Amino acid sequence: MPSRAAASSKASSISPSDRPRKGYVVVGPRRAMSLEPGMTAPDFHLPNANANHGPSAMNLDAARGEHGTIVVFECNHCPYVVASVGRLNAMADHAASIGVGFVGINSNDPVVYENDSWENMVKRTEGDMPYPYLHDAEQTVAKAWGAERTPEVYLLDTDNVVVYRGRMDDSPKDPGQVTVEDLRVALDAMLSGDAPAVDRTQSIGCSVKWKA
Template sequence: MSIEISGKMPDFELGNANPKVGGKIVNFTDRLEPNGLIILFECNHCPYVVASVERINEMANIASSKKIGFIGINSNDASVYDSDSFENMQKRAEKGMPYPYLFDETQIVAETFDAKRTPEFFLFDGDGRLVYKGRMDDSPRDPNQVSSTELLDAVNSLIEGKNIEPKVTDSIGCSVKWKQ
């Protein structure tokens, strides 16, 4: 299963490792802001995510300023990567994270979205329709090498009412760690 461009955002409710932002349980539709929602699949151990944390937090703040919600989701099998356990997600959130950090323990959300990588972003408009999916930029491990900012460009196009191009990009990162 996957969500195609212009497809409707499914609604899920997951436990939040960052309850200071959004409470202990977060419902996707409750986080949909007037201009949309960004859903990020991420984790704690992937070097591509680790190297992008500051830029991810900055993107969450930009989204908030543009009335776009932001959610991070960890769908990795914590029995294989203990660093991706709910407890370790809480420790990471305590270091500073401006958005809910949700645990998809059953991996049903990642399956529904057909998420393949961490980090991988899904941008929905204010009606909950998918308008962009893929990477944040072309250099998640080295901010000095960034030459294209696809997610930010998509956000700006959405806000300005312009056509979003590209609508899909290949994410660069680690694979989602699926349960056996």
């Protein structure tokens, strides 16, 4: 695993480019399963690119908060993620304030999308990213969880059971067009001891970029 020090230049934003490197083809998903509401999330152990938040490597227990966990499959290059960065950061801050853990996981193949390399993950965290950013280099976690797109969120209770899966809101590319904040609604329900009225939505974003 490359050192965090490998990134020498500061970067507080991420590139909106969503073009694969020339000569490479983006292939379809190779999921081992689909993790749905009511199922228990499998554990992981992944390196953390964010030296300012969390240990250098984390498992699910380390990510878990007193009242649950939010796991977001995301990346650096996807325009849907780029446009959601402010909302992701705000949700991470809100989660921390109410005892809910929050982590991002990047599972994209950096051979196809160089912006999603470990070095570029580290560069992104040198901005104001307020949560751990984990690297699923072998894509085993994305496959085990059935992740399909970026951004895609999973809300877990204190037993790591999925309470909600899907989109954060209904307009990841344009915050001004949001009409429903699905994740926040599900989170509020969980913290009130209720099941969310909607526990599954289709995520809106870029496909996970699988290894060839």
